[in-house]
Amino acid sequence: MDTIAEIPKEEYVLKCTSACAGCSDSLALRYVLKAAGPDTVLVVPACCTSVIQGIWPNTAFNVPVYNIAFGAAAACASGMSNAFRAAGKKTNVIVYAGDGGTLDIGIQAMSGAFERGTDFLYICYDNEAYGNTGMQRSGATPLGAKTTTTPAGKTDAKKDIDAIIAAHDPPYQATAAAAYPQDLFKKVQKALTFRGPTFIHILAPCPPGWRYSTEKTVEMGKLAVKSGMWVLYEREYGRLTIGAQSKAAMKKPIPLEEYLAPQGRFKGIDAKTVDIIKQRIARNLAKLSAEEAAP
Amino acid sequence: MKKIATGNKAVAEAVKQVQPGVIAAYPITPQTEIVEQIAEFVSGGELKSRYIPVESEHSAMAACIGASITGTRTFTATSSHGLLYMHEMTNWAAGARLPVVMANVNRSLGPGWNIWAEHTDSLQERDTGWLQVYVSTVQEAYDATLMAFRIAEHNDVLLPVMINLDGFLLSHIMQPLDTVDPGDFIPPMNLPYAIDTKNPAGYGCLTGPDQQFKVRWDIERSMRDSVKVIEKTQEEFAKRFGRKYDFTEDYLCGDADVIIVAMGTLGKEAEVAVDLLRKEGVKAGSMRLRWLRPFPKLNLKGKQVIVIDRDYSFGRGGILATEITAQTKEQVASIIAGIGGQEVTYEDIADFVRHRCMGTEFWFGVDKYV
DSSP, rough: SGGGGGGGOSBBSSSSSOOTTOHHHHHHHHHHHHHHHEEEEEEOOOSSSHHHHHHHHHSBBSSSSEETTTHHHHHHHHHHHHHHHTTTTTOEEEEEEEEEIITTTTTTHHHHHTTTOOSSSEEEOHHHBTTTOOBBBOOOOOOEEEEOTTTTTOOOOOOOOHHHHHHHHOOOEEETTTTTTHHHHHHHHTTTTTTSOOEEEEEEOOHHHTTGGGGGGHHHHHHHTTTTSSSEEEEEEEEEEHHHHHHHHHHSSHHHHHTTTTTTTTTTHHHHHHHHHHHHHHHHHHHHHHHHOOO | OOOEEEEHHHHHHHHHHOSSSEEEEETTTTTHHHHHHHHHHTTTSOOOOOOOSSHHHHHHHHHHHHTTTTTEEEEEOOOHHHHHTHHHHHHHHHTTOOOOOOEEEEOOSSSSSSOOOOOOOHHTTTTOEEEEEEESSHHHHHHOOOOHHHHHHHHHTTEEEEEEEETTTTOOEEEEOOOOGGGGGGGOOOOOOOOOSSSSSSSSSOOOOTTTTHHHHHHHHHHHHHHHHHHHHHHHHHHHHHHOOOSSESOTTTHHHEEEETTTTTHHHHHHHHHHHHHTTEEEEEEEOOOOSOOOOOOOOOOOOEEEESSTTTTTBBBHHHHHHOOOOOOOEEEEGGGGOOOOHHHHHHHHHHHHTOOEEETTTTTTOO
């Protein structure tokens, strides 16, 4: 996969979704499903994707979608995957969950499903807040970001869900961004070749939540990577490989302020908080580089 | 085949015979023996199920839901706090029209930590859309579990079924058990709306105010239709295996002036109390309620009714008594007894009848007879 032309033309996210303009959740899902193909079931907990798929009796998704309660996606998928495998079916079972449904309310079911070696792909599309309910803070909201429940800016840091997943030692995990569809496409295809639990964490910038204008969605994802705020990598059987885009960013990062400034949620952030974010980015990059370099 | 078994083992035996495709299990006293026994069957190859040792009861029911929607037969078991923890998902299973079968070993709710029999756990699930049956012997636990799969999966029902058995009083008591070869008594599961990737559909999507009531009505319609399915299943069971069951088990009710209504083991104990009272010249009878949902039409005309509740709804009263007073105009005396495993003997039950004060509520161990 070297060019975008090699991505299948089949669409599984059909026209007329009820997504917001500039939604990168639906952008990412479009490529996830292109990579997964038609023999796929999506398991979706309460999140933006519950809304985006449309209102009964219509659905905008051209694969079966099983909607389930907020904290139950991974457990539901675990039953589904076992049932398919027991019936000799190879159907892909993909959880497509937001950050609240993953880092917060869904973490127990997810941890259980990973520990039990469930054969499924868990995708967390991360817009760094409870988007569907109107942008309340989640465990994924970054330090300093304003949400409707942190009107003065979040005072706690973003939870490192990737490290938590890594502690479960899955055969494959990756980070991705809606802004890099080819990279995302390849990672989904790869994840689905493994037996057992795999995880992809997608950064999904959200115009109404992050308070930037809709046409900047792709640019916002790229700025996150270029500033080092978001790092693209894969961990295959515990071996970490940092992606080329993030390698380039590590060599020559853009100033963090270029990422923060277009976003209303960081408006008025104080210099001290920016400094703490910068230190955290540096520490994260050093940790990942050391892990990649380790024998 | 005749053997001796506990209530828990009887349930596990029945599950082995119906061979669910997926079983999700989480331990909780006094249910644990069911999931342990099933694990033994699976590991010994007698039961060809996928056994998912989930990390919580919420996940146990969620896993059953995920498996069931593929058209696979599913089973789980729980008790007390476990049942309450899965409450969100018990609603989901019924709402999603999935024929999950679950054994609930009735146990009190904390605090304090009390592991003994009480019905408040399953009665808090009363309004979820599950069919509920309460059993009184080890044999009945086995028979009801077999029948539960046939009833739940019947295409006129397609609702989950909960088999309730009293903690310790039944789960851990050894009684004779006669197992059968179910043969084609339980046909293969055929879920008309099972997930099919060749025919993609959205399940449980956003449903507006112009549609949701129809979905809920459909549950009620099936709940009503389930009455016939239960009747037919029980008739067919009697024909094939020789054991007869009805919505209630009536004992000397015909000529009785006073009828004791209770569920579970207390309902069985009441029969002994009836014998005792009859010797004293009291024309007593006992009506053990087996099916709580769908709630049957009880024939109580012209009788005094003593309802024993091993449960309570604070600020209202015994839950069974409330159900019965809503259905009948007859005089009812409500007895609250057996809470948290409180010992209730047939002598005590006879006393409830001897000292009955119609139209009142009597907490056994708290109130004094007048």
